[in-house]
Amino acid sequence: MSINLIDAEPGQLAQILDVGSKPSQMWTDSELGLMLNHQLDAPLFMDLSGVPRMEGASSAGACDDPSFRTLRFADVFFDQGSVEVLRLIKDYAKGSMIGKADEALPESIGLMLYYLAIAAALVQHGVKITQLSDKELAEGLTWASDQSWASKPAHALLENGRRSLDREARAR
Amino acid sequence: MARMQPVDFPTTHWSLVDRAAATRGGRDALGELLTRYAPALRAYLVRSHRLQPDEADDLLQEFILQKAVRDNLMTHADRRRGRFRTFLLTVLDNFYVSHLRRQHAQRRAPSRPLVSLSQTEYDAASSAPEGRSSFDVEWGRAVIDRALDLMEAECASSDRPDLWGVFVARVVDPILNGREPIPYDQLVAEFGYPTPSTASNALVTSKRMFARLLRCVVGEYARDDEEIEEEILLLRKILSTPSA
Known part of the structure; x- marks a missing residue:
């Protein structure tokens, strides 16, 4: 399957060169959007079984619930997910960014899942499942919300999460 | 070529x-x-x-x-x-x-x-002075050609032909032939990956491999890491210039 570059235009060659010269831009926005959609549509149990709890053991047993095997990431984020499962997803996202190269999620996808889980816990349960300060969390939610490759439901959840955070901060 | x-x-x-x-x-x-x-x-x-x-x-x-x-x-x-x-x-x-x-x-x-x-x-x-654009374009072509050759060979010798396949399907073919990148779920079926995430990570690995080999190729005639980076940037500029 050798590649023939004889007829390649200089602009096409530049694009190939870009692949090797911009490690920080591994993914186009459309690729990231595609990956996020794949991840949102993936069954939770495939990724979350065996995820170590990073912040306490309150999620123990979540994976044993029979409904867990039928849930997708999108179900938990956009419909209803328990705080335990959202915490589990947050821990999974955090860990997935530091895994081995072949297993790790792209950092942007990991961060997006991380903030979606936190936003979902804020919106659905009014619970903050992170030790980030309000300011740090607000910045993170704003970053995630600014990503053009995130889906509309993801944008809406992140915006609502940001508003919930503001409301909670004002109430304190 | x-x-x-x-x-x-x-x-x-x-x-x-x-x-x-x-x-x-x-x-x-x-x-x-x-x-x-x-x-x-x-x-x-x-x-x-x-x-x-x-x-x-x-x-x-x-x-x-x-x-x-x-x-x-x-x-x-x-x-x-x-x-x-x-x-x-x-x-x-x-x-x-x-x-x-x-x-x-x-x-x-x-x-x-x-x-x-x-x-x-x-x-x-x-x-x-610099500026012989047709020569520089052909030089850039030879550099990329060499890096691709080495990558294909390395993927084959390390028993990871999937990395080459994913790289061609997601990067090279769309750029050279204007085709849509093959969806990740299709790559899952084609290469036997367990999940689309694994397929996307294989693409990351393959891009890193190409980046490394590109630097090796330029390193054959550049003096040090700094000159390698400069040369790649310069070739990119030359190839991106419409009149090149």
Whole structure:
């Protein structure tokens, strides 16, 4: 399957060169959007079984619930997910960014899942499942919300999460 | 462009050019390097000096033989004064001028010996300006071609043909043929990955591999890491320029 570059235009060659010269831009926005959609549509149990709890053991047993095997990431984020499962997803996202190269999620996808889980816990349960300060969390939610490759439901959840955070901060 | 067989490749940025200047065995390395970039030199002779392709081939063959094998070209290069690529092209220009002089002289006195370049001419070559775009485009083409060759070979030898397949399907084919990248779920089916995430991570791995090999290829003629980065940026600029 050798590649023939004889007829390649200089602009096409530049694009190939870009692949090797911009490690920080591994993914186009459309690729990231595609990956996020794949991840949102993936069954939770495939990724979350065996995820170590990073912040306490309150999620123990979540994976044993029979409904867990039928849930997708999108179900938990956009419909209803328990705080335990959202915490589990947050821990999974955090860990997935530091895994081995072949297993790790792209950092942007990991961060997006991380903030979606936190936003979902804020919106659905009014619970903050992170030790980030309000300011740090607000910045993170704003970053995630600014990503053009995130889906509309993801944008809406992140915006609502940001508003919930503001409301909670004002109430304190 | 003829496909070249991958050869043993330096794992460090030990420049072939430096080897060529330092050792007799390095002349073989320089010969190899010049042969690798012969398509770029040939295209330049055809386009800039309007030679017929077979004339360009003959001249190049003579250039490589004389410069790499007989003159040890690199002992003349002052690499603080210009890029190897620019130096090489200007030496070729001067060689072409000598070739014309020689032809002219032979018509008048057939037994006259070959004309060699003076040190002054080499010095002029070392400080020649950039800007021969057709040559630079062909050079960039050869660099990328070489990196792709090495990547395909490395994927095969490390029993990871999937990495090459994913790279072609998601990067090279869409760029060269304007096709939509193959969706990750299709790659899952084709290469037996457990999840689309695994497929996307294979793409990350393959891109990193290409980036590493690209630097190795440029490292054959660049001095150090900094010059490698500069050269890649410069080639990118040249290739991105509409008139190139």
